[in-house]
Amino acid sequence: MKNIIIKTVCIVGLISIVSCKKESNQTDTSTNDTLIQFKEIPFDIDDQHNELYFVNNKQVTLFASTDTIKSQIKTIENSPSQRIFLVNESDEFCEVNYFLYGNNPLSYNGFVKKKHFKMKDEFSLESVDLNAIRYSNLNGIYDDQSKSFEKYGTVKLISKQSYLQNRRKGNATFIFSTQNIETNSQIGVYSFRTNSGEQVEIPIKNIDEETGQESIVTSLGFSPVLQSYVFRVNEGNETLYSFYSKRNAQEEVQYKSTLPVYNKESQQFAELTNDNDVGCLLIISGLDNNFRFKEKLLANFVNFKIVPNTLYWINEKSVIVEAFHTNQTDDASKSEYLLIEFNL
Template sequence: MKILNQIVISSILVFVGCNQQNKTSETSTSKTEVKQKTITLADFKKIKGVENVQEVPFQLFTKLDSIQFFVAPNKDSAHLKVAYNKFDNYYGFEEFEDFYSIHYSIHNNISNSIEAFVLKSQFTPSFELTLNGVDLYEIRSSTFKQSDDFKNKSFKKFGTIAEISEQEFKANSKNRINETLVKNPNMKLQDDNWVYIENGRKEVITQHESISAETGPLANEYVGRSPFLNLEVFKENSDEVADSYYSFYNIKNAVMFELSTDGYPQILPTKSWVTSVSSNNDVGSNFIITKYLSQTKKQDNLLYVNFTNFKIADDKKAFWTDNNTFYAEVYPLNSAVVNGKKQKTAYIKIQLKADLF
């Protein structure tokens, strides 16, 4: 009886063992079939290409040399390895648990566009971009004391630049030395015009004459008075274009336009400097230092630098803590607000060489 039981148990073990081996073999075969399935870009869903970038919910960016396109938001779905091309656009339209859906134009041909799904682990959406790993020193061009330079591509020639924490930025903002613009009580808004009224004298401040009305309705906003320059500052802009700049007017005897800046002016009385930072329309941002010559009412251009890897977040928050140290709030290049998700703010510190000027 004992011998019979052993035979039965042995038979069961052999049967179970064979069954597990078959299952393993089937699973292995199934996985192999998925991996071996060959697809091309022609297997992806054809869609209408992106004609207006403003209608794209978000863009995606990667630092990888190659990425994977899936036909569905599923890791087991058929996929294709694609070489990354910095000239291609990866327009994000929908977010899934592990994937983003994208609209992709093959060879940048808008009429040959497909929908694909990419892994979140391989891309960073525009609202998540940071300055991590970014070369802050990279510049496109510079002008130093009237001398243009399109060959030098590094800020090291002029000083240092580094990302700092928000805490360090806020702590140093308490030590700012640039001038604070103050409102002139004699500047009044009447019938949509800014008017200077004092002792019976009335002067209307009009837009700077060099502005073309072809760009759309113009508007000027009173910012304040510079006690050091003794000039009134206005922000001038158009409702139809993103560009704006700041104009300075002398109203001592008659209304006279004297100078302008691209960004909110940070005025340094100790050096007679009028400085500003602003986003560049083409790429990156501009950092400008000029010296105001009160006798000639002119600006002496000291330094212009076009940084390539970041945009200016809020030019009003920029400040100087001494004659060589400048701070600004910035955004990583290509970052953007998406569906209510705020882009990540970063902070930089620029230290000019002590003997630069």
């Protein structure tokens, strides 16, 4: 009798286990059956508007619907191989069209948490390739085939706070006041004597015979590192800087469209000027044996322009600058901050 009871209990237990397992399988199947799948859409970027950008570089979940429990999901991260466009929005979610490039392209309609994204600003430098260049010249070798600055270094966005904290770290004064430049107001000239004993005279005012444009020259001082007297030349709306050698009068006068910034540790000069055609020009120079500027690198960036007089060295291989989008007509309305690193 005891054996019969034990066998009966075992049989009942086995039936219960099988029954539970069967019920469990039915639940999983039911869950899969009700899982909301992503809606596939045509891979058509041209018709999309209102592009979204990640607030930071953290991974984000893309949901097939606003029901986060029953939705198919995909983990996405900030990557140049994908683009996300806003379709609609609510208090918590953005409905988006998601496009992934590459060997296995995807195009889904889905939903993301609103807090993880921001709307594209048409003048934001986040939306352009900051390393894109039109041409470059390294140590006299011209290259208009390579279209990226990455062969020399990198350009990236930094915060305004970082810019303000780091500016002036590496800039060194290279022009000092001097008593060796005489001003003769009666005949309207600056004059100085070279090391070889020659007297050099520079008109304070001059009128171009062809254009009738008047230029006004202002003495800025003497640069020991360049062994040159430095002058600012204002002609209409244009400003140039001239460098006259103190060594002898036969050396050709050097001109710059902007006053370079100097890093004492590397003995290098940096210039960033807006180009009349495209973007801006970066010039990194050293010194030759005659204390003259010797250009090391020139690069024409195409996707941004710079705010004048905002360039600063922060170490021997990096400069920072205030910049804005090339399509922006008012350069004061929205500016951002760039770190340019190079290894020459």
